[in-house]
Amino acid sequence: MTLHEFIKTALAEDVGDGDHTSLATIPANAQRRARLLVKDTGILAGVEVALAIFDEVDPNFEVEVLMEDGVSMKPGDIVLTVSGNARNILTAERLVLNCMQRMSGIATQTRRMVNLIEGTRAQLLDTRKTTPNFRICEKMAVKIGGGVNHRFGLYDMILIKDNHIDYAGGVTQAITQANQYLKRTGRQLEIEVEMRTRAEVEEVLKLTESGEVRVDVLLLDNFKPDEIRDLVRLIDNRITTEASGGITEANLRAYAETGVNFISSGALTHHVRSLDLSLKAY
Known part of the structure; x- marks a missing residue:
C-alpha cells in the first residue's frame, strides 16, 4: 500500500x-x-x-x-x-x-532506544508487529526516530522462522529449499534464518561453507547477552547477525555491546x- x-x-x-x-x-x-x-x-x-x-x-x-x-x-x-x-x-x-x-x-x-545503544556497532530494526494498514506510517516514524526499517512485508525478504523450520523438516532442509526457490523463480531476496540453539548456528555455518548455499542474516532469538557474544565470536562476521526476543530498554545496551550487527524490537511500534x-x- x-x-x-x-x-x-x-x-x-x-x-x-x-x-x-x-x-x-x-x-x-x-x-x-x-x-x-x-x-x-x-x-x-x-x-x-x-x-x-x-x-x-x-x-x-x-x-x-x-x-x-x-x-x-x-x-x-x-x-x-x-x-x-x-x-x-x-x-x-x-x-x-x-x-x-x-x-x-x-x-x-x-x-x-537508539540513544541507548549509541557508540556500539548495533543498529535498531523495526518488525512487522504493526497496525494493519498503518504500517507505512509506522515504519516512516521509526526511520524518523533514527531506527532502521526491516522488511516491509512477507514479499520483500525470506525470513525462515521456527515454524518454517519445523514444517520444512529442519534447518538444512528449510535453507536448501529457500535457495532452490530463489534460483527457480529468479528472485533476488535476502535470506534470514532464526536460530534457536548453538547447534543450529553451527549447522548453518557448515552448510554455507562451500558457498553453494546462501544465508545472509542469522536471527539469534531469545539468547542472553553472554550467549549472543559467544555466538557472534563463533560466526566471526561470516554472516550478518541480528538479536531479538526478550530485549527491553533495561537490557538493550547489554545486547548492543555483544557486537551483534542488528537488534530488532517490536516495542518500537507496539505499546507506544x-x-x-x-x-x-x-
Missing part, C-alpha cells in the same frame, strides 16, 4: 458519504485558518504525511510548515498552519492528528503512547 492509497482509504473510512456536521454548520464558501499545536514533549513525526493528507482533501490549501520531521518538540510549539476552505480543514483534521500523534509516539520511543497534538482555529 502506498501513502496515497492509505490516505484515500482512511478518508473514505472517516468521511463516508459526507462530513455532515461541517456540511450542516459551516457555509460552503467559508475560508478559515488553523494551526497545529504541540501539547507534549518528544520527537515530531508525520509532517510529510499531514501535507499529503491536506493535499488529498483540498489541493488549494495553503500550508506553512514551521517544524520538520525529526526535531524535538515541546508544549506550545506550532508545527504548521493551514488556511483554506473551513469545511475541508475540519474534514482533514482528525486524520492528520491520528497519524501524527501515533507517528510522533513511535519516533520518540525509537529515538530513546501517542503524543498529544491538536489542530485549533485562530
Whole structure:
C-alpha cells in the first residue's frame, strides 16, 4: 500500500458519504485558518504525511510548515498552519492528528532506544508487529526516530522462522529449499534464518561453507547477552547477525555491546503512547 492509497482509504473510512456536521454548520464558501499545536514533549513525526493528507482533501490549501520531521518538540510549539476552505480543514483534521500523534509516539520511543545503544556497532530494526494498514506510517516514524526499517512485508525478504523450520523438516532442509526457490523463480531476496540453539548456528555455518548455499542474516532469538557474544565470536562476521526476543530498554545496551550487527524490537511500534497534538482555529 502506498501513502496515497492509505490516505484515500482512511478518508473514505472517516468521511463516508459526507462530513455532515461541517456540511450542516459551516457555509460552503467559508475560508478559515488553523494551526497545529504541540501539547507534549518528544520527537515530531508525520509532517510529510499531514501535507499529503491536506493535499488529498483540498489541493488549494495553503500550508506553512514551521517544524520538520525529526526535531524535538515541546508544549506550545506550532508545527504548521493551514488556511483554506473551513469545511475541508475540519474534514482533514482528525486524520492528520491520528497519524501524527501515533507517528510522533513511535519516533520518540525509537529515538530513546537508539540513544541507548549509541557508540556500539548495533543498529535498531523495526518488525512487522504493526497496525494493519498503518504500517507505512509506522515504519516512516521509526526511520524518523533514527531506527532502521526491516522488511516491509512477507514479499520483500525470506525470513525462515521456527515454524518454517519445523514444517520444512529442519534447518538444512528449510535453507536448501529457500535457495532452490530463489534460483527457480529468479528472485533476488535476502535470506534470514532464526536460530534457536548453538547447534543450529553451527549447522548453518557448515552448510554455507562451500558457498553453494546462501544465508545472509542469522536471527539469534531469545539468547542472553553472554550467549549472543559467544555466538557472534563463533560466526566471526561470516554472516550478518541480528538479536531479538526478550530485549527491553533495561537490557538493550547489554545486547548492543555483544557486537551483534542488528537488534530488532517490536516495542518500537507496539505499546507506544501517542503524543498529544491538536489542530485549533485562530
